[in-house]
Amino acid sequence: MNQKIDYKKVIKVSENGLAGKKPDISLFSGIFSQRRNKIDQVIIPEVHLKKRIRALAEEICKDYKKTKEINLVTILKGAFIFASDLGREIYNIVGLKGPEIHFDFIKAVTYGDEIKHSEEPERNVTIELQPKNLQGKNVLLIEDIVDQGFTLFEIQKKLLAEEKLQSLRTCVLLSKTLKNPSKKVRELKNKLVIDYLGFEIPDRWIAGYGIDAGEDFRHLPFVLTVKEDYYLNKK
Structure with a gap:
């Protein structure tokens, strides 16, 4: 039996994905037969992404x-990709009567080991690109x-410290439930302010819908788990 989903709330995704069992990968295109050495399974199909993003946009429009x-x-x-789809959904809900949407971009580089370790204490983050004129x-x-x-x-922290913003809210598509986070990571995640969250996912390597695994699979319209051993051995 398929999982009953309330798209107006944060959706918790199990190890087996939203279907509650391993889906028929033939439903998701020929990439699986060609790249079985990299791909595990789809955990968030496209239809669920669309419905949850629509609900996030409705909440944002109200606020x-x-x-x-x-x-x-x-x-x-x-x-x-998430930002583009979210912006379009906001327009679809309120049209030109709603707030005007402007896109800006920020890029950060996180230095440290490329592979995440469960007890990793911290990483250094450097901002490479940030928008101007946000005052x-x-x-x-x-x-x-x-x-x-x-x-x-x-x-x-940087935006709040350096920019005199009228307001700052944060919208996150996916948040991982880590298996063995260090004390530093637990404390940090408790401090994070997330105003809008789409899905809580298990502690697996994922890709798709803009997210990459070694620059693979950003273009896919769904979220999948990848075979971690392949990418660990690739390093």
Whole structure:
């Protein structure tokens, strides 16, 4: 039996995905037969992404109903598809009567080991690209996925410290439930302010819908888990 989903709430995704069992991968195109060495399974099909993003857009429209303009500050690279779809859904709901949407982009590089370790204490984050002229703006920060949280925390801190914003809210598509986070990571994730969250996902390597695994699979319209051994051995 398929899982009954309330799209107006944060959706918890199991190890087996939203279908509750391993889906028939033949339904999701020929890439699986060609790349079985890299791909495990689809955990969030396209239909669920669309419905949850629609619900997030409805919530955002309610919160910004008296706002004339929103700056969607998108964290590169992974959040660009999510931000685009979210912006279009906001327009689909309120049309030209709603807030004017402007897109800006921010990019951060996280230095440290490329492979995440469960007890990793921290990583250094450097901002490579950030928008200008955000003073007095209502900023909605868009992130694809929160793993350990270092990148999002530093970006939030930087925007609040250096920009005289009218407001700052954060919208995240996916948040990982980590199996063995270090004390530092637990404390950091507890400090993170996430105003809008799409899905909670298990502690697996994922790709699709703008998110990459070694630059693979960003273009896919769904979210899948990848075979971690393949990418570990590739390093």
